[in-house]
Amino acid sequence: MARAPSRPGPASARRPAGEQASDGQLAARTPQGVARVRVPTRTVHSELRAIAVVWRRELIRFSRDRLRLITALVQPFLFLFVLGTGLSRLASPGTHGVNFRTFVYPGVLCMAVMFIAMFSAASIVWDREFGFLREMMVAPVRRSSLVLGKCLGGTTVAAFEGAIVIAIGPLVGVPYTLGLVLTVFALQLLLAFSITAFGVMAAARVSQMQSFMALTQMVILPMFFISGALFPVSDLPPWLAILNRLDPLTYAVDPMRRLIFSHLDISAVARHALDPGVTWWGWRVPSLLEAAVVALLGLAMLLVAIFEFSQAE
Amino acid sequence: MSATVAVEPPALTETAISVEGLGKRYGELQAVRGIDFQVRGGETFGFLGPNGAGKSTTINMLCTLVRPTSGSATVAGHDVVRERDAVRRNIGLVFQDTTLDGYLTAEQNLRLHAELYGMPRQSIVPRMRQVMEMVGLWERRRSLVNTFSGGMKRRLEIARGLLHSPRVLFLDEPTIGLDPQTRSSIWSYISELGRAEDITIFLTTHYMEEAEYCERIAIIDQGKIIVLDTPEALKESVGKDRVQIHTGDDAAAIEVLRERFGIEAAVSEELVTFGVALGEEFVPRLFAEWDPAHPPIRSVSISRPSLDDVFMSYTGSTIRDAEQSPGTDHLRHVARMMGR
Numbered sequence: 001m002a003r004a005p006s007r008p009g010p011a012s013a014r015r016p017a018g019e020q021a022s023d024g025q026l027a028a029r030t031p032q033g034v035a036r037v038r039v040p041t042r043t044v045h046s047e048l049r050a051i052a053v054v055w056r057r058e059l060i061r062f063s064r065d066r067l068r069l070i071t072a073l074v075q076p077f078l079f080l081f082v083l084g085t086g087l088s089r090l091a092s093p094g095t096h097g098v099n100f101r102t103f104v105y106p107g108v109l110c111m112a113v114m115f116i117a118m119f120s121a122a123s124i125v126w127d128r129e130f131g132f133l134r135e136m137m138v139a140p141v142r143r144s145s146l147v148l149g150k151c152l153g154g155t156t157v158a159a160f161e162g163a164i165v166i167a168i169g170p171l172v173g174v175p176y177t178l179g180l181v182l183t184v185f186a187l188q189l190l191l192a193f194s195i196t197a198f199g200v201m202a203a204a205r206v207s208q209m210q211s212f213m214a215l216t217q218m219v220i221l222p223m224f225f226i227s228g229a230l231f232p233v234s235d236l237p238p239w240l241a242i243l244n245r246l247d248p249l250t251y252a253v254d255p256m257r258r259l260i261f262s263h264l265d266i267s268a269v270a271r272h273a274l275d276p277g278v279t280w281w282g283w284r285v286p287s288l289l290e291a292a293v294v295a296l297l298g299l300a301m302l303l304v305a306i307f308e309f310s311q312a313e
Numbered sequence: 314m315s316a317t318v319a320v321e322p323p324a325l326t327e328t329a330i331s332v333e334g335l336g337k338r339y340g341e342l343q344a345v346r347g348i349d350f351q352v353r354g355g356e357t358f359g360f361l362g363p364n365g366a367g368k369s370t371t372i373n374m375l376c377t378l379v380r381p382t383s384g385s386a387t388v389a390g391h392d393v394v395r396e397r398d399a400v401r402r403n404i405g406l407v408f409q410d411t412t413l414d415g416y417l418t419a420e421q422n423l424r425l426h427a428e429l430y431g432m433p434r435q436s437i438v439p440r441m442r443q444v445m446e447m448v449g450l451w452e453r454r455r456s457l458v459n460t461f462s463g464g465m466k467r468r469l470e471i472a473r474g475l476l477h478s479p480r481v482l483f484l485d486e487p488t489i490g491l492d493p494q495t496r497s498s499i500w501s502y503i504s505e506l507g508r509a510e511d512i513t514i515f516l517t518t519h520y521m522e523e524a525e526y527c528e529r530i531a532i533i534d535q536g537k538i539i540v541l542d543t544p545e546a547l548k549e550s551v552g553k554d555r556v557q558i559h560t561g562d563d564a565a566a567i568e569v570l571r572e573r574f575g576i577e578a579a580v581s582e583e584l585v586t587f588g589v590a591l592g593e594e595f596v597p598r599l600f601a602e603w604d605p606a607h608p609p610i611r612s613v614s615i616s617r618p619s620l621d622d623v624f625m626s627y628t629g630s631t632i633r634d635a636e637q638s639p640g641t642d643h644l645r646h647v648a649r650m651m652g653r
Contacts, residue, residue, distance in 0.1 A: 042398055046431030053428035061416050131412040138378060139429035140401035 042140060050141040051149040058120065058153025062160075068119070069161075076112040076165050079104065080172055096270030101172040103274055106256040107229025109184070110191060110249065113162040114224065117192045118216050120154030121199020125212045128203075143309040147200060151302060154196030155189065162188040175263050183259055190291060191252040194298025201301045204308035223249045234276035245278065252294050254278045255287035327354035327390075329481050329513035330375065334384030336536075337370050344370040346536040347384060352515060352529075354480075357507050359527030360517040361620070367536040368517035369409065372485050375515070376406055389480040402430070405474030405482040409489055411466050415459035419450055419469050422458060423476055430477040444472040447509070448502055464495035471502060475510060482506075484516035488523065500526055521620040530620075532627055539627045544620060551618040551626045554592030557584040558599075562608035569607050574599070584614075592616075 062068065080101055088100035095103060127133040136146050166184060169176050202219075206212045226240070227249035236244060244250055254277060261275040277284045330352035337345040345367040352358040360368045373379035375388055377397040386393045389403035413422050420441070427437045445451040448468035458466065467487065474482055487503065488496040504526060507514055516527070524530045524544060531541040540547065560566040566585050570576045578587035589595045592615035603610065 041402070042431070049428050049431060053425050057414070057417065057421075057425055060421065061414075064416055127414075130415070131408065131410045132414045133412075134378070134408060135412040135414075135426070136429065138376060138401060138406055139426075140398045140431070141429055 042142075047142055047145045050139065050145040051152065054136070054146055054149025055153045055156065058123070058150065058157060061123070062120075062157045072112070072116050072119070072161050073164060075115065076108050077168075079108045079111065080168070084108075084172070094273065096267060096273055098264070098266055098270050098274055099173045102174060102260075102264070104230055105169065105172050105174055106260050107224075107227070107253050109162060109165045109188060110227070110253050110256060111224050111229060112165045113158050113188050113192050114195050114220060114249065116161040117154055117158035117195035118199045118220055120157045121150075121196050121203050122209070122212050122216070123154075124150060124200060124203035125206055125209050128207060129209060137309075137312070143312075144306040147302070147306045147309050150200055151193065151196045151305070154199065155193040158192035158196065159185070159189045162192060174260055175265075177263065180259065180263050184256065187252070187256055187259065187291065190294055190298070194248070194252075194294050194301065197298045197301040197305060201305040201308065204305055204312065223247055226250070227253045228278075229253050232274055232276050233278055245280065248294065248297050250278055251285075251290040254285075255290045258287055328352070328387075329354045329356065330358070330386070330388050330515060332375070332384070332386045335371070335374060335381050335386050336383035337367075337374060337379060338382045344536055345374070345381075348533070348536075348538045350531055350538060350541055352481075352513060354513055355507075355511060357504075357514040357516070357526065357528050359524045359530040360515070360533055361519065361521070361524045361530050361624070362517075362533035363519055366533045368519075368533060369485055371533070372483055372515070372517055376404055376483050377401055402477070403480045405477065405479035407467070407470045407474045407482070407484045407487055409486045411470065413458045413466055413470060413473075416457065418455050418457055419445070419461070420454040422469065423473055426473050426476055432477055440476060440478070444475045445469075447475075447506065448472045462495075464491050464499065467491065467495075467499055468502065471499070471506075475506065475512075478510070479512065481513045481515060484514065486517055486519070488518070488520065496520075496523070521624065524620050532624060534628045540623075547620065547623045548618045551622050553588030553590055553618065555586065555588055555616045555618065555622075556592050556595065557582070557586045557614045557616075558610050559584055559612040560608045560610055565608045566610075569603075573602060 084101035084104055088095075091100045091103075124133065127136070137143070139146075163185065166176075166181060166188075174180075199216075202215055203212060206215060226243050226247045228244055229249070233241075233244050233250070233254070257275055258277060261271060264271075266274075278290065279285065328351050330350075332348060332350050334347045334349060335345060336343070336347045348367075348371065360371065362368050370379060374381045375386055375393060377393050377400050380394060388400045391399040391403065393400050414425070417425070423441050423445070424437065427441070432440070441454075442451060445454055448471055450465065450469055450472065453461070453465070458469065461469065471482075471484075471487070474484075484503070488499050491499065500523065503514065503516075506512065518524055527544065529541065529543050530547070532539045532547075540550075542550070558566065563580050563585050567578045567580075570578045570585070570587065576587050576589070578585050580586065596613055596615065599613075600610075
């Protein structure tokens, strides 16, 4: 599979005798017997390697960027400890003895994951601006492998940040057990994947970082506020109730809250007031269906992203 | 791994690139207007033209990044539209703008490339070492690319382009934005690898002096190939050598040249300048027939026609003038926007 460099070819046939000396020098500097490799034709295995390497690149870049790791955690801390503490005095009559910080915790966890996932997807826009995207786009691999690798990378990074927020759960009164940690982690992983897919889909169309940031603000903040991350979703005015049920993030926040509240030792009144659950025409949507909504939306956006990148020249 | 059997060495007469009627239209704008040419295996072939002439669009079509709107092209024996992957496996690319990840080390950039191209695992490290030593960056392999100078980045990109042993290496303005010293070192790498790697090199440039490194060049202007030949043949086709003489009295010398030799001379660069077919043969005649009464000649220089003269004679303007015309700037801008 490796060919010896001494093999005669067009170049050496052309070469005038006077240039032998410089060729000798070159041969001395290059190791023998590794002259050429052949890129094999595309296989499932080569696609998997492409996915893996794009994924690994995201992780390397994330691990190099300590600042990003820390700044990403500032927001959840602000929400939990500053807003949570400040508002808890106002909210105490309505929380039936439940710590307000515990109440907003599931929403804040979702928010943290969502922002990190969007930032990870934004790296595609950077890649385009700095030219690296081209290096990937001309490789002899399917665009879907590139998109998938990117999504998995963003998911991993976001889930890692989510794990840190999970780790601070006990500080705000979440009684974590191993089972709860695992299910919460699985749920936030799903959310991380769907949001990254959304971000990658958007990044296919946006060529400037400023525009992408503006888009993030325009889409992510409303999604966060409408989702009920900061308030119970029952007895809302109709317009807000409709928006809430249309907001995809609702279907991540609600099962997350239900999951955590199922481990809280609280009165039935408090549970009914704080964790009423999302209803469709009076029917309480099961957690599994909610998770399926998030997963299906994520998959759909992944497919759109793949389609868009396959079309791109 | 089973697919990595050794491929028969290409025949001497193999055609590396074959282009027929290739064109690209961006809406109203005809960036490339049906060009034809062939590049032999092992050749170093240059596309020379001002910015916006269609060089980058052509290179992008040949490396499957842009779909042609007319005509066809094969690279390394594969059609650029129907066999995109096969083309991609067989080509290496160095773009005008850097496409490295600055937050990774040099080594990580190459490894990423190796994985994307599905290189056999056991060949990655030795081959990486080989190409990095070739461009003198092996010692810096663990440095972040962001710490590299422009010239080092370009060298690393050339190494990366060669990593998977492509049959054809495309270099789009390989020395743009580099200082003259770095440019000449990049060129020494390029000509060295032409010998060492048994590779066809297709490059674009708008530096005349760099086109001299190519075995054949095509001059492209406003989306069309105007002429295609070796640099020597092109210069010969322009014909005249340039003779410059330093005299005591320029006006009188010009008068003598006109009356006695039938030559129209003019003062250029403070020297009496004129063109003759064969400079070396003309100079002895000049002195033999130059009367002591004429103004004294202090020095003589003869220069062969440069590619600048070639470009001038085929397009009617210098390459710099061609770049300054407003049309091409606009064209380049539009082509870029659509190409992205």
